[in-house]
Amino acid sequence: MAIADRTLRGRVAVVGIGETDYYRHGASPDPEFKLALKAIMAACSDAGIDPRDIDGFAAYSEERSEASRLAAALGTRRLRAATMQWGGGGGGCCAAVANAAASIVAGLADCVVVFRSLAQGQYGRFGQTTGIDTISGEKAYLMPYGVLAPPQRFAMRVRRYMHEHGVGQDALRAIALASYHHAQANPRAVMYGKPLDAAKYEASRWIAEPFHLYDCCMENDGAAALVLVPAERAGEFRNKPAYVLGAAVGSGYRAGAIPHNSPHYASAGFETVAADLYAMAGLGPSDVGVVQCYENFTGGVVMALAEHGFFAPEEANDYLAFDNLVAPSGRLPLNTSGGNLAECYMHGFELLLEAVRQVRGTSTSQARRNDVAMVIGGPMVTPVSNLLLGSEATL
Amino acid sequence: MSDEAARTYLPRGLPIPVAEADGLSAPYWQGLRQNRLLVQRCRHCGTWQFGPEWTCHQCHAFDPDWTEIEPHGRIFSWERVWHPSHAALRQHGPYLAVLVEIPHAGGVRMVGNLLGDPAQVVSIGAAVDGVFEHHPHPERPYSLLHWRLSSARGRETRASKRS
Numbered sequence: 001m002a003i004a005d006r007t008l009r010g011r012v013a014v015v016g017i018g019e020t021d022y023y024r025h026g027a028s029p030d031p032e033f034k035l036a037l038k039a040i041m042a043a044c045s046d047a048g049i050d051p052r053d054i055d056g057f058a059a060y061s062e063e064r065s066e067a068s069r070l071a072a073a074l075g076t077r078r079l080r081a082a083t084m085q086w087g088g089g090g091g092g093c094c095a096a097v098a099n100a101a102a103s104i105v106a107g108l109a110d111c112v113v114v115f116r117s118l119a120q121g122q123y124g125r126f127g128q129t130t131g132i133d134t135i136s137g138e139k140a141y142l143m144p145y146g147v148l149a150p151p152q153r154f155a156m157r158v159r160r161y162m163h164e165h166g167v168g169q170d171a172l173r174a175i176a177l178a179s180y181h182h183a184q185a186n187p188r189a190v191m192y193g194k195p196l197d198a199a200k201y202e203a204s205r206w207i208a209e210p211f212h213l214y215d216c217c218m219e220n221d222g223a224a225a226l227v228l229v230p231a232e233r234a235g236e237f238r239n240k241p242a243y244v245l246g247a248a249v250g251s252g253y254r255a256g257a258i259p260h261n262s263p264h265y266a267s268a269g270f271e272t273v274a275a276d277l278y279a280m281a282g283l284g285p286s287d288v289g290v291v292q293c294y295e296n297f298t299g300g301v302v303m304a305l306a307e308h309g310f311f312a313p314e315e316a317n318d319y320l321a322f323d324n325l326v327a328p329s330g331r332l333p334l335n336t337s338g339g340n341l342a343e344c345y346m347h348g349f350e351l352l353l354e355a356v357r358q359v360r361g362t363s364t365s366q367a368r369r370n371d372v373a374m375v376i377g378g379p380m381v382t383p384v385s386n387l388l389l390g391s392e393a394t395l
Numbered sequence: 396m397s398d399e400a401a402r403t404y405l406p407r408g409l410p411i412p413v414a415e416a417d418g419l420s421a422p423y424w425q426g427l428r429q430n431r432l433l434v435q436r437c438r439h440c441g442t443w444q445f446g447p448e449w450t451c452h453q454c455h456a457f458d459p460d461w462t463e464i465e466p467h468g469r470i471f472s473w474e475r476v477w478h479p480s481h482a483a484l485r486q487h488g489p490y491l492a493v494l495v496e497i498p499h500a501g502g503v504r505m506v507g508n509l510l511g512d513p514a515q516v517v518s519i520g521a522a523v524d525g526v527f528e529h530h531p532h533p534e535r536p537y538s539l540l541h542w543r544l545s546s547a548r549g550r551e552t553r554a555s556k557r558s
Contacts, residue, residue, distance in 0.1 A: 130482040132410045134535065140412035140420070141446060144539055145508050146405050147492050149480035156494045156506075160472035163519050206489075207478040258446045260494050261504050265471070 007280050010395045012101040013234035013241035016049060016227035017353045018042025022190050022344035026121025028221035036065035036117035037073060039223035043113065047227045048238045054227070056081030056112035058100035060092025061347055065117045065223075081109035085249075085385075090294050090340075091269075091378025093348035095385035098247035100228050110233075115225035116349040125219050126150060141259035150296055151216055154380050155208040158299030161266040162210065165313035169210060171320035172298040173201050175334065176214040176341055178325035179295065182365040183338025190218060191342035215298040217340035224349040226356065242359040242389040245372065246281030248273045251382035268303035268379035273386060278309075281388045285309040288388070289369025290333045290358045292351035293376040295340045300379030305332075308376065308386070327365040336365040351375050355389050403528055404508045404541055405490060408483030411535050420447050422461040427538035430527045432466045434500055435459035443501025464500045466525025466540060471496040471504055473517045489513045495523055495542055510543045522546070 020030070020038045028035060044051045051074045057067035058081070067082035081103040085092035093116070100112035120126070129148040147153060161167060180196035183189035196214055204213040234241035251269045255262045264271065278284055285308060293301045302316050310332055311319035319331070327333040337343040337354035344350050355373040357363040363370075371394050375387045414421035426433035435444040437451035437459045444452060444459055451459050472494040479485045491509040496502050509517065510526060522545035529538045 127480060129410070129480055134413045135410035136413055136415045136420075138446070139410070140424075142506055143410040144405075144412050144537075145492050145506055145541075146409065146476055146481075146484060146490055147474075147506055148409075151478065152474060152476050152480065152492065155474035155476075156472040156492070159474060160494075160519070163472070205477060206475070209475040209477075254452065257452075259504075259506055261445060265504075 008098065008101045008105060008244050008247055009280055009282065010243055010245065011105045011231050012228050013231050013243045014226050014356050014389065015229050015234060015237035015239060015241055016043040016045075016047025017225070017356050018044070018046050019188070019224040019346070019350065019353060020222045022188055022346065023221040024190060025125055025219040025221055028119050028121060030119075032117050032119035032122050033065050033069070035119060035221070035223035036070065036115060039117065039225040040070070040074070040113050040115055043225040043227050046239065049111065049227060051075070052077050054111050054113050055079060056083075056100060056103055056109035058083045058096045058103070058112055058114045059116060060085035060096040061089050061116070063116060064123070065115070081112055086383070088378055088381040088383045090296065090348040091381040091384040093294065093352060093377040093385065094247060094375050094387035095249040095377065095383065097226070097228065097244070097352060097387055098249055098385060101244050101247060104228060104230050110230065112228045113225055114228060114352075115223060116347045117223035118347055119221045120219050121221055127219055138258040151208045151211050154297050154300065155211055156260065157265060157380055158297065159210055161299065161303055161313070164266050165316065167302060167313065167316045171302055171316045172210065172215050173198065174320045174322045174325060175295065175298040175301045176201055177322050179335045179339045179341040180214070181322070181326055182336045183342035185364040186337050186343055187364070189338040189343040190220060191338060210299065211297055214341070217296050218342075218345040220345040222344055222346050224346045224353055226352060240360045241392065242356045242373075243392065243395060245283065245388040245390040245394060246277045247385070247387045248276035248280065249383055249385040250276070251384060255382040266303075268300050268307055269382055269384045270304055270307035270376070270379070270386065273384055274308045277386045277388060283372060283388060288372050288374045290327070290336060290367035291374045291376065292335055292337070292339065292355050294348045294351060294378050295335065296379065304376045304379040308374070327363070328368045333365070333367040336363050336367060348377050352387070355387070359389050359391050403530065404510060406483045406487055409481060411532065412537055413535065419449065423447060424537060426461070426463070427527060427540055428529070428536065431463050432525060432540060433461040433463055434503055436462040443503050445500075445503035445505065464497065467499070467545070468495040468497040468523055468542070470494070470517065470519055470521045470523060472519060473509065475513065491515070491517065493517070493523070493542055505540065507539065507541045510541050
């Protein structure tokens with residue numbers, strides 16, 4: 001079969017979502033594995049499914065809550081799929097769903113839970129690197145120069161992009177303001193009740209130029225999960241299904257060339273992956289009503305949205321204005337739960353749940369156009385991934 | 396070099412670079428200790444490559460040669476870091492990291508610090524010269540490669556490197 005004949009489009013559906021309470025890093029009363037169990041049980045409860053009937057687990061980013069232990073803890077009757085996405089940190093958040101969907105479409109499993117659990121208090125923060133004595137590989141070319149944690153590893157990429165395309169700081173700021181705006185309507189959000197305005201953004205300290213504090217994701221504890229089943233079973237469950245319309249994973253030519261030697265450096269890494277997504281879904285950017293885009297840093301969102309065709313890089317300063325990015329009726333409502341910046345840094349998995357809510361029509365910041373919802377995972381890493389979800393009407 | 400050898404750009408205590416267990420990058424780190432910048436160049440097709448790999452990414456020949464190049468380049472991008480992500484950097488204040496492109500070696504890039512005033516205006520495209528910084532650590536001595544704007548002190552840097 002030609003690649004165009006092999007598709008996930010309309011073949012699987014998300015029928016349950018669930019998450020734990022979201023905490024500041026180190027504030028979870030529960031250890032990481034317990035958080036994973038809570039989120040998975042919440043997703044099963046949302047779907048109305050017995051957790052023992054899950055027959056597959058899919059995760060990403062060196063997830064520690066391992067499939068066999070989960071299956072034993074949950075009394076899974078029959079484990080059939082256990083897939084783990086390689087590398088790329090949060091760039092794997094949509095890939096984990098794609099891998100689960102592929103398992104179902106290929107007949108390897110019938111009911112797969114996709115999830116992420118993260119207790120940074122228990123296992124250490126991404127933003128601090130103390131405690132490393134010697135270092136090899138990519139980080140050896142960076143850490144001795146103080147290029148240690150993600151803000152420092154991505155700031156030069158964003159700076160180069162801003163230089164090449166004339167993107168200004170206000171475009172980054174608009175993304176932060178939109179996330180915080182949406183979080184004020186979302187009681188789950190860690191930043192609920194903590195609004196951000198332009199003056200507070202401008203007055204915030206630099207982390208690594210061009211990133212202010214509010215350009216950077218939070219670090220959090222929590223877990224989130226979703227339940228995926230074959231499309232023909234979607235009607236068995238209580239919620240409105242969110243169908244997978246397309247998914248894509250990967251990166252362009254030598255994106256992984258270290259240190260900072262990828263030929264297309266000023267990029268979020270979606271030049272091939274966005275094209276694959278739209279080809280599978282048979283859709284284009286104008287069909288997308290609402291976007292959840294992984295914000296490790298706001299600058300990565302600028303690049304990722306441009307690479308998905310919502311605007312040309314040279315149009316970023318005009319397009320990325322606050323009014324365009326907010327629900328219900330902005331041109332492109334963005335990160336409507338607050339995302340990694342203001343809901344919870346659940347390594348992007350909170351974005352997947354929010355996209356499902358948008359399709360269901362149950363978001364706390366509901367977009368007017370919600371038939372097709374996009375998720376973009378992990379700009380500036382490799383591999384990255386993305387996903388399109390849609391209602392039954394889009395099939 | 397003597398005053399630079401005594402004082403390092405960043406405080407001591409940051410992770411110490413060592414070659415991987417399989418030794419892939421060992422020639423690079425050994426070169427820096429001898430004030431030499433080595434990158435890979437394929438002896439079959441001439442492709443430059445950095446960071447190192449066991450094959451040439453262009454023609455797939457194994458074990459590309461290590462080739463010494465002059466440490467001159469242009470600033471491809473930069474960042475001024477304020478937040479300390481390591482205990483050694485607390486109370487240190489801002490510092491500059493640059494990504495330097497080396498046009499005479501196929502445009503390979505490397506990260507270093509930009510010496511001088513950390514508050515200086517940095518321009519993408521500015522010419523820079525390499526400055527080797529030696530860390531005489533008792534168990535694990537190592538060297539880094541920093542950069543300095545060429546305009547004022549370029550000739551002097553080149554002269555001292557050759558001496």
